[in-house]
Amino acid sequence: MNSGPSSWLDRLSPRDPAAVDDSLLPPGVLTGLVEEVGPRAVAWAVELGQGMAARILEELPTLAVEGVVQEIRTGCESVAVGALATVAGGQPPAWVAAQLLQGPAELVGRGIGMEEMLRSIQVAQSFAARAAVAAVQDVVPEPERFAQTRWVLDLIFGAAEQAAAALSREFAQAQKAWLTSSSAVRQELVREIVAGEPVTPSRSSRTLGYDLSRQHTALILWVEAEEADPRELPRLAEDLLRAQGCTASLVLPVGRRRVWAWGSGLSAPDTTRRDEWPPPPAGVKVAAGLPGRAGVEGFRRSHLEAVEAAAVGERSTSGRRLFRYEDVDVLVLLLQQPELAREFVRRELGALAGPGPATATLRATLKCYLDVERSLTEAAARLQVARNTVSYRVHRAEQLRGLDVAQRRMPLQAALALAAEFDDLVTEGPAT
Missing domain, CATH: 3.30.70 (Alpha-Beta Plaits)
Structure with missing residues (x-):
């Protein structure tokens, strides 16, 4: 019987093989691992890390603030991909600790406590354990499942314990350094102002060294x-x-x-x-x-x-x-409810919300055409293409959308703006 799951890594199957494209890890880290264990296993691990981060933010909404979200995602991805690398090579890569230990300084600087950090590790561990057990059930032959499940759970719980100890030490050091810095006093005052708490402008100006x-x-x-x-x-x-x-x-x-x-x-x-x-x-x-x-x-x-x-x-x-x-x-305003925004884009654009560079070019041309008040000449100049090219693309975009550009123009421009800014709001096929 195998001592670990290295024999079935190539059978792991991510829900989205393109999950690697959204990874926050340095590309070189993933490239080397793809060569070693294959793209599907790496995509599965990245997807696992992204799922861990999403669950943390769902259960601990106080962590869902700008800057911290990226650290959580990076940390979760590094742990998940690092575990895959450990299984393949036997030793945890050095870059896992380097990525993970960057988080405490960010948390301390944002006034987030150690309790929330440790709770996030527990949430991630629970999510990873369930996902790993499900993967074993899917890809490991029945006679080996018990042993492989135990092996994987030992790996996950051991990694979580080590991460909690290392992060706690790093957090304590970062917090000590932060509390002795002049930035701590000023940032605490700024947080009170941003939160709408009453402050004395003259005293606050002296503390900040900045005239409010x-x-x-x-x-x-x-x-x-x-x-x-x-x-x-x-x-x-x-x-x-x-x-x-x-x-x-x-x-x-x-x-x-x-x-x-x-x-x-x-x-x-x-x-x-x-x-x-x-x-x-x-x-x-x-x-x-x-x-x-x-x-x-x-x-x-x-x-x-x-x-x-x-x-x-x-x-x-x-x-x-x-x-x-x-x-x-x-x-x-449109992104206050992302799921509604996604449905809005698909509903307004129809087949024009389809994937691929050709459809993206049609959307970009139509947006430019509407932004310049439907001037073919001005749009052609901005896009640096022929006037007839703009005319053809606009007509093709109308065909895919199923409506003339004059119909529902304001919603159309809003949908095009969303699609231009956020790829994940453009999905294959029209909404029903």
């Missing part, structure tokens, strides 16, 4: 890819705020890979200069609240708008890196 009576613009910047350096975020925030015309700024690190920033001036900023902002560097995304609101409430309101814009940026697959609230406010 002025007019404010809020930013959130975060690193999304390994090639970007989180240490550059404060400087980038200062540059963007100066480009907005701000004469004073407050920049606070939030965890390891994110900063909150505010800029202010004595008068309302020149909003026309927002179109001149330099694009963020590769691997960095920026969200901005509306500018120009004064006082403590303006400080708070602009930040909350930046949080909403950042939520769009976190999910966006469009490739853009700057998300200003005034540009995405409609998307924020």
Whole structure:
């Protein structure tokens, strides 16, 4: 009898073989493992990690905040894929601990306690155990199932125990360092302001070193890819705020890979200069609240708008890196209920919501055509194609949708905007 499940790894079957495309792990980690155990086993492990993260966020909604969500997903994926690598090679890869131990600093910086962290490990362990047992039942011959199930459960429970011990030590160290830093006091005050708690503006201004009576613009910047350096975020925030015309700024690190920033001036900023902002560097995304609101409430309101814009940026697959609230406010409203948004896109676009690059090109052309008030000449210039090409694509898009572009134009433009920003809202075939 086999001592472990390495003999049946190639029989693992993910629900979505393309789950690897949505992985937050470095591509090199997955590429090497795919060569060793095959793409389906790797996709199964990535899917398991994504399921663990989703269950954690479902049972512990206090963790579902910008920045922390990404750390949870990365940690769960690294554990699941690392377990697969352990089964295949016998030793846990070094990158598992490296990925996993990045989480506590993010949690401490966001005011999340150790109890929630340990509870999340329990939730993930329970989910992984059920999924692994189900997989064994599916792919292992009946005479071997008991032994293989026990082997896998021992692996899962042992890994959870080790993770809890290592993360607890890392959390304690991160918390000690955080409590002795000046950022802790300022961030606690900022959280009170954002939560709408009463504060004394003059005392708060002295504590923050930032005048709350002025007019404010809020930013959130975060690193999304390994090639970007989180240490550059404060400087980038200062540059963007100066480009907005701000004469004073407050920049606070939030965890390891994110900063909150505010800029202010004595008068309302020149909003026309927002179109001149330099694009963020590769691997960095920026969200901005509306500018120009004064006082403590303006400080708070602009930040909350930046949080909403950042939520769009976190999910966006469009490739853009700057998300200003005034540009995405409609998307924020439409995404309040994602399942309804998905059905709305499919219902409005019909077969135009189908997969593949050809259909995506038709959607992009139709969106551009409507954005320029149905001018074939202007759309052709923006898309850098012939006028007749735009005409053909628009006609083909109308055929797939089953309606003329003049019918239900406002819902059509909203559906196209959602489809352009979020790939996961575009599904195969029309809704019924």
